[in-house]
Amino acid sequence: MRLYNSLSREKDLFVLPTDRPVTLYVCGVTPYDTTHIGHARTFLIFDLLVRFLRWHGAEVRYCQNVTDVDDPLFERAARDGVSWQDLAEHQTQQLLADYAALNILMPTYFPRASEEIGTMIVIIERLIELGHAYVVAGNVYFSVQSDPDFGKMARMGYDELLAVANQRGNNPSDPFKRDPLDFVLWQTGKPGDPTWPSPWGLGRPGWHIECSAMATRYLGEQIDIHGGGADLIFPHHPCEIAQIEPVTGKRPFVQIWMHTGLVWLDGEKMSKSLGNLVFARDALKEHSADTLRWYLFSQPYRQEFDYQRAEVAHAAEAVRLLHMALDLEGGAGPVLAPDVPRAEFLAALEDDLNTPTALAVLHMMAGSVVSAAADGANVTGYQQTLRDLAQILGMVL
Numbered sequence: 001m002r003l004y005n006s007l008s009r010e011k012d013l014f015v016l017p018t019d020r021p022v023t024l025y026v027c028g029v030t031p032y033d034t035t036h037i038g039h040a041r042t043f044l045i046f047d048l049l050v051r052f053l054r055w056h057g058a059e060v061r062y063c064q065n066v067t068d069v070d071d072p073l074f075e076r077a078a079r080d081g082v083s084w085q086d087l088a089e090h091q092t093q094q095l096l097a098d099y100a101a102l103n104i105l106m107p108t109y110f111p112r113a114s115e116e117i118g119t120m121i122v123i124i125e126r127l128i129e130l131g132h133a134y135v136v137a138g139n140v141y142f143s144v145q146s147d148p149d150f151g152k153m154a155r156m157g158y159d160e161l162l163a164v165a166n167q168r169g170n171n172p173s174d175p176f177k178r179d180p181l182d183f184v185l186w187q188t189g190k191p192g193d194p195t196w197p198s199p200w201g202l203g204r205p206g207w208h209i210e211c212s213a214m215a216t217r218y219l220g221e222q223i224d225i226h227g228g229g230a231d232l233i234f235p236h237h238p239c240e241i242a243q244i245e246p247v248t249g250k251r252p253f254v255q256i257w258m259h260t261g262l263v264w265l266d267g268e269k270m271s272k273s274l275g276n277l278v279f280a281r282d283a284l285k286e287h288s289a290d291t292l293r294w295y296l297f298s299q300p301y302r303q304e305f306d307y308q309r310a311e312v313a314h315a316a317e318a319v320r321l322l323h324m325a326l327d328l329e330g331g332a333g334p335v336l337a338p339d340v341p342r343a344e345f346l347a348a349l350e351d352d353l354n355t356p357t358a359l360a361v362l363h364m365m366a367g368s369v370v371s372a373a374a375d376g377a378n379v380t381g382y383q384q385t386l387r388d389l390a391q392i393l394g395m396v397l
């Protein structure tokens, strides 16, 4: 199949390995708030990818982390006067309940960053030995000047990289940094933040090192596919590459980098600060998991998705037709053959998970069942194919 790789900016050929499992790592959530539709879209896309790879006969090892060492979690816990552990545990359980309600398969590995600190420390020590990192006052920074390829995925000049990093949590005025774009591998943190012992004193890891550590620990030094939301194209994913490739000595760390477009709401960017988040569990009160899945798959995954509440009803109609087509009884007339639409459906998914085309094929097939059954055709085999294909998309039916 072909999958769009954010590093090559091409649809790269992905050949299923025959002698080992496919490895997939997807950056997970910081557990301080409930799953919103933007998270849901990302995890639904990778759920589809896992189902499709398994349908092809591949064994898939899928690791998705929980970022339970992160500023927003600590800030929310302090604001609400609860322990960060309790908040993280409660929100992680909510996330898992949302996954179950959305028919999202559990990842093979679901590690929590707070339980993986030792792996991170080993990588950071090695980066210091190799001259890629330096220690100042109990903090350890990655030196971006030590990596001529730093940030390649973003295809931006230095000033633009710095501006984007600053929007996404970088502190350019940290007096200990040699370069304002250098990023934290280990930090003393703010007073009150949780700390762990390390060779550099009590502190905690930076965000980026968490994913490099968990990805390599659970999936190996080189992995097939690594994904996340498009906001991770910089700085998070290039930082992951920069800090792990020198340590393993293996390139590339990842064969294919996949990113899902961000989700908007009725034409506005969906964000905490605007207060217009749609939570998965609220959407599920009004719509079935199949309807939400159909709706969120109705546009190409790499594009930004404008969640329009009025549009979800159209997806519900399409899902109703699908269910109806699967429930009909045909006649003893000519057999309706599914081979052509089946091939079209599979070809669509093999083309970088082209879900809009795949849905159009399913919709057409559902319509064919309804009209052929009315004419007395034998639709049993066709219905079975329709059901199988819908289940690759993760429909509950």
Ligand SMILES: [Zn+2]
Binding pocket: 026, 027, 028, 211, 236
């Ligand atoms: Zn990550």
